[in-house]
Amino acid sequence: MRMYIKSIKEIAWQRVLDGRSPPRIVDADGDSCRVKPESAWSNNEVQTSNFNSKALNAIFTSVDVNMFSLIKNCTSAKEAWEIIQKHCEGSESVRRTKLRMLTSKFESLRMEDNETIIEYDRGL
Incomplete structure (x- = not known):
């Protein structure tokens, strides 16, 4: 699975390891205060999120129906990967x-x- 996701692009595997956190709006003090609306995302933010989607899709299409039922509501590749690991390895x-x-x-x-x-x- 790792090699399959890495073949998409190395950053896709990084999304599995690091997780996906949506871009946040930074206030004048430099603190992030809330999630940035998708319509305001930069091209880089869209690409980063897209690699999470690609990795999550690779996971979804690689598991059987029973495993899919455990991860179908996941929105991040990291979350799905952790569920699979816990289920398979304990x-x-x-x-x-x-x-x-x-x-x-x-x-x-x-x-x-x-x-x-x-x-x-x-x-x-």
Whole structure:
């Protein structure tokens, strides 16, 4: 998926990593006060937002129907990507538990004295 989105353009993948924040209007003090209306966006702001749309479209078209139902309301590629990651990989604690289970299974992996290599291989 990463390479597919990067093939669109590198900045599309950056939108997945960084997220999309709409341009804001800056007041006289230099503070951003509210979201800028789309009709007032500069060409650069439109392009940046467009890369978020392209990355989000790439994600939408690459997932199955079940996964799409989880992300269909996302407006940023980052948000969709995080939902997919959490769904596929689980939370940090789930990943740690999976790793511990795999480590334990690997450590207990032994070939019996009466097994041939072929029998052992089939049992994996």
